[in-house]
Amino acid sequence: MSQQVKCKGIRARIGAATRYRYLFLLATVCGSAFLLLSMHHGGELLLLAREPLATAWHHHYDLLDDDAFTINTEGCTIPGMQPLDDTIKKYVIPPSSLKACHETNFSLLHNNATHIWIKNEYLEYFRNPIGDVNLTCCYRGFYRPSSIADIYSKKVDDRVKYKSCIYFVDSIEVVNEYVQVTCEYNFRSIYEQYFLFAPKKPLMTNGDNFVEINQNKSYNIIIMGMDAISRLNFHRTMPKTLAFLQKREAIELKGYNKVGDNTFPNLAPVLFGIKVTDLKRTCWPRESSTFDNCPFIWEWYKDAGYYTAFGEDSAFLGTFNFQKFGFSGTPTDYYIRTFVHEAEVHTGNNKDFNTFICMGNKYFYKVLLDYIESLTNTLKDSRLFGFFWEVTMSHDYLNYPVAMDDDYENFLINLDRSEYLNDTILILLSDHGIRWGDIRFTKQGRLEERLPLAYMLLPPTFRENYDLAHNNLKINSQRLTTPFDLHAMLADLVNLDKIKNENIQKLMATSYSHQSSISLFLPIPKNRTCETAGIDDHWCTCHKYHKVPQDSAAALEAAGNLIRHLNYLLRGHEPICAKLKLASILDVTELEAGTPAEHEAGWKEYMVVVRTTPGDGVFEATLRHDHREWKLGGTISRLNLYGEQSHCMHHYQLKLYCYCLDKFGSSNAVRPSYLFK
Known part of the structure; x- marks a missing residue:
């Protein structure tokens, strides 16, 4: 039977000894739970600190007796796993490095679905006397133009056009889907904020198919x-x-x-x-x-x-834009890349490895959630197919x-x-x-x-x-x-x-x-x-695993063939990429993948993890050996950040493997920059 995981409060069929063991684990973990984050008094983040970790973070899991398998069928058995298994619980810790967005508690501008207005009580936080008439704000709508200057440009999906400025001193009615507002005091810019709205649009059709x-x-x-x-x-x-x-x-x-x-x-x-x-x-x-x-x-x-x-x-890590060209047309009725790109460029802050996690005083994931909710309200009398993707908060940590x-x-x-x-x-x-x-x-x-x-x-x-x-x-x-x-x-x-x-x-x-x-x-x-x-x-989770001694002939042969495959992938790039060599074998596991077919008699599969030099790259791959040759099963994964080691390589896949010679020479230093998405 499959693994079943139940939260606290669900009756569990486990023995008293097992239950006490998990209760002890919970008490141990929660003993250090003071608050989720010790942070700047950000309103957006205070919601994380309202409850102790006992309820908001380290949840209590009771495991039923039939937890030996995640799934258990004739064709596939996936091992059962516990959310707080002993081997991983040391990595499950509150994200203490997560920071609040800028000016979370005192946004100068607020909005609803129809208007944007100035919060006069917050003027003092921006070095402006309350009620001072010298404060003016500029409202500018912007949009994705249909005309394209260069259809072959790498930035064809980033095109944008801003409308003329409309000044206001208290509030203004919203008439655009995307809005930028900048505020000035004595001819000095003191505030900038972007606003995303979901107006009802005419339903465009695909001609006769509608x-x-x-x-x-x-x-x-x-x-x-x-x-x-x-x-x-x-x-x-x-x-x-x-x-x-x-x-x-x-x-x-x-x-x-x-x-x-x-x-x-x-x-x-x-x-x-x-x-x-x-x-x-x-x-x-x-x-x-x-x-x-x-x-x-x-x-x-x-x-x-x-x-x-x-x-x-x-926008930077967009599914169809990271190391790719995106769209020249507008793929859907509602397509917000234009907004997110501009907001990222002009008000993005708290860059954390790959991308900015904040738009001004608001997390980007919250911008997306609020937009989806607004869109459902706008189209409540219509039908909507929406595909939305959060990446800023979960991609790296x-x-x-x-x-x-x-x-x-x-x-x-x-x-x-x-x-x-x-x-x-x-x-x-x-x-x-x-x-x-x-x-x-x-x-x-x-x-x-x-x-x-x-x-x-x-x-x-x-x-x-x-x-x-x-x-x-x-x-x-x-x-x-x-x-x-x-x-x-x-x-x-x-x-x-x-x-x-x-x-x-x-x-x-x-x-x-x-x-x-x-x-x-x-x-x-x-x-x-x-x-x-x-x-x-390589991606299959149905295998059974058997460790292979790292100093065995099988481990050495498997690791050597992984290195050969890595260098084969980099063929033709020798002038800029170093030839990789085996520094150490970190793990070799034999995969038992059911009964082999007749023409595959005697084959064996290994999951191999190695460290290479130069650069200390850690790579994982599945290799199949049939006593005649070694074959690569799927792609080769990189398990650590490559930073700027691959700055000279622009191929989205080979960036994982290339160690650039021109900048680092023989140095093995790593300066983390971003991880390939």
């Missing part, structure tokens, strides 16, 4: 992603949000397995239904190409009469998501109170777990990195009207699933007739078990393996 939507036979689809959060790290860091989902009987995909290294190869299957390699053969032939011609799932919904929206809380828990819980509560969830299918997911740091050197950290968060919250009417599809989704919570399956489910939701009981029964009678993309409204076969699901061996 059909009038029947709101009685459709649901809003809201997909909310949080970058780099594993299933269990979500349990650890966001217990309030988790409790809301559990209370509403949301379905958790416990065997949701990633299919690629980072964000892009794990979201491409969700949004397109194909692998990145297939994307390059269809609509994205070159890295300098834009994604305008790619078959996004939201286009299906647009044809069905939906409004569409795509928003991320970081294992424990930072705890800072978002209250806001995500409140967001869901607000949607619930407004009854928006009664007509909405909400999907909360991630692309992978944390990909670097000390936790990645543990077995659980490696597995968590491959098992991201995935929750499905369905309205009561869905469970009543499509009970067979709903029951199959519940069954699949204990099966091996992938982003490809999520895409197939989204395709089914475009036309709900496809998931009526009689149609689901017909589909269940067909032969579909060999497919790598199976709708989650159909029962995933019990005998599904990583191979049939389209998961490379």
Whole structure:
């Protein structure tokens, strides 16, 4: 049976000794819980310090007896894991380095859905006497122009045009989607703030494909992603949000397995239904190409009469913009990159490794949450397909998501109170777990990195009207699933007739078990393996693991072949990249991956972790050996930051491996700058 994790208050079938052991662990961990953060008195962050860690951070988990496996089927068994396993609990600590945004407690400007006004009582904080008439503010709307000066420019997705300034001294009515306000005192700029609004727009159609939507036979689809959060790290860091989902009987995909290294190869299957390699053969032939011609799932919904929206809380780390060219056109009805990019450039602060986490006095993730809520209010009488992605708070740090828990819980509560969830299918997911740091050197950290968060919250009417599809989704919570399956489910939701009981029964009678993309409204076969699901061996979590002595011949041979593969990837770049050599073997694990096929007799697989020189890079890969040759299974992961070591390499993948010779010479110094997304 699958692992089941229950929060405090849920009856557990464990013995007294086991219960006391976990209570002791909880008491030990919570003994050091004074407040989550000792911070500047920021209003945005005070919500983190309202409760002791015993309730807001270190949640109490009772584990049921059947926790030996996360999932346990004929085709795949994933080891059971505890959110606070002994091997990782030392890494689960309050994020003491997280800082409040600038001027959190005394924003000079406030707004609602229709107006922006000056908070006169805060003027003194900006070296301005209260009520001084010399204070004026400039309101400027800005937008994404339809005309393009250079369609081949790397910054084609960053184009912007500002309107003329409108001055005001007390308040002003909002007439734009994106607004910049700057305030001056005696001809000196003292304040700048950006505002994002969600006005009702005309519903644009795709020509003859448009059909009038029947709101009685459709649901809003809201997909909310949080970058780099594993299933269990979500349990650890966001217990309030988790409790809301559990209370509403949301379905958790416990065997949701990633299919690629980072964000892009794990979201491409969700949004397109194909692998990145297939994307390059269809609509994205070159890295300098834009994604305008790619078959996004939201286009299906647009044809069905939906409004569409795509928003991320970081422009720099945008899914289609990091080391890529983004879009030349506007991909959805509501596309907020223009706003986020400008806000990042002009008011971004508290840069933490990769990106700014604040827009002025507000966290960027909170800007995104507030926007989604505003958009749902604006379009409450229409249908919306929205794909939103948070990255700024969760991308770089294992424990930072705890800072978002209250806001995500409140967001869901607000949607619930407004009854928006009664007509909405909400999907909360991630692309992978944390990909670097000390936790990645543990077995659980490696597995968590491959098992991201995935929750499905369905309205009561869905469970009543499509009970067979709903029951199959519940069954699949204990099966091996992938982003490809999520895409197939989204395709089914475009036309709900496809998931009526009689149609689901017909589909269940067909032969579909060999497919790598199976709708989650159909029962995933019990005998599904990583191979049939389209998961490379390197990412597969179904294996059993056996340690190999690091000084053994097998370990030395496997590590040597990993080094050869690394240098092979860097072939042709020898003038700028150093040839990598083996510095040390950190770990070699043999993977037992079921019974080999006849033509694979005798093969063995190894998970290899090595440290290289120069640069002290730490790399992990899966290698297969059949006594004739060594083959690489999937891609090679880097487990530590490369900083500026790869400044001379601009290929988004090779940056992970290249150690530039020109700047560092023979030095092994590392100056962390950013981690490849």
